[in-house]
Amino acid sequence: AQSVTQLGSHVSVSEGALVLLRCNYSSSVPPYLFWYVQYPNQGLQLLLKYTSAATLVKGINGFEAEFKKSETSFHLTKPSAHMSDAAEYFCAVTLVGGDKIIFGKGTRLHILP
Amino acid sequence: DAMVIQNPRYQVTQFGKPVTLSCSQTLNHNVMYWYQQKSSQAPKLLFHYYDKDFNNEADTPDNFQSRRPNTSFCFLDIRSPGLGDAAMYLCATSRGLLAAAGTQYFGPGTRLTVL
Numbered sequence: 001a002q003s004v005t006q007l008g009s010h011v012s013v014s015e016g017a018l019v020l021l022r023c024n025y026s027s028s029v030p031p032y033l034f035w036y037v038q039y040p041n042q043g044l045q046l047l048l049k050y051t052s053a054a055t056l057v058k059g060i061n062g063f064e065a066e067f068k069k070s071e072t073s074f075h076l077t078k079p080s081a082h083m084s085d086a087a088e089y090f091c092a093v094t095l096v097g098g099d100k101i102i103f104g105k106g107t108r109l110h111i112l113p
Numbered sequence: 114d115a116m117v118i119q120n121p122r123y124q125v126t127q128f129g130k131p132v133t134l135s136c137s138q139t140l141n142h143n144v145m146y147w148y149q150q151k152s153s154q155a156p157k158l159l160f161h162y163y164d165k166d167f168n169n170e171a172d173t174p175d176n177f178q179s180r181r182p183n184t185s186f187c188f189l190d191i192r193s194p195g196l197g198d199a200a201m202y203l204c205a206t207s208r209g210l211l212a213a214a215g216t217q218y219f220g221p222g223t224r225l226t227v228l
Binding site: 009034036041042043044045046049090099100101103104105106108 | 117119122144146153154155156158161163168201203205210216217218219220221222224
């Protein structure tokens with residue numbers, strides 16, 4: 001069965017610093033991978049998705065993620081954090097042929113002034 | 114703008130009193146999902162509709178029911194809410210199965226409080 005593990009339930013970075021949110025997946029077949037962002041009392045918004053095309057995926061708000069099969073990872077990065085990036089981030093996976101998405105437990109990103 | 118709308122945004126009910134949450138979409142997507150999200154947890158899929166076909170998750174309590182009268186609307190009924198059902202309920206849609214790398218579009222959620 002597929003799953004995702006997000007390392008670190010809370011991550012704090014200074015404004016302007018690199019953001020790195022870690023996600024590792026477990027899947028016996030190539031998956032589709034997603035990063036979603038959730039602001040307080042809001043629904044989830046798709047940041048980016050990997051669908052077996054380019055391994056480096058660019059998303060909205062300056063975020064990008066790289067699919068590394070050898071490491072079974074799909075870490076989310078942003079070169080320079082902004083205060084507005086403070087939110088909960090969810091990594092998610094679905095299998096080719098699957099009809100539902102499996103979410104990780106989420107990482108809350110705190111931005112320090 | 115095409116979107117997923119959830120009403121109400123905040124719902125308060127009493128222990129044991131039936132409650133219905135509403136979701137509508139203007140995306141004309143054929144799949145609609147209901148998730149339960151408790152504080153600081155990942156969304157948990159309750160069930161989904163593929164067109165009129167209802168797909169219940171194995172661990173969804175019988176207390177939770179759903180109706181989809183047409184493509185645009187989907188309802189979540191909680192027959193006898195318990196204190197443990199207090200959560201954010203998220204509705205989402207997708208065009209076809211996620212296998213086609215379809216994106217899920219989420220509504221803003223309804224936060225349910227059970228007194």
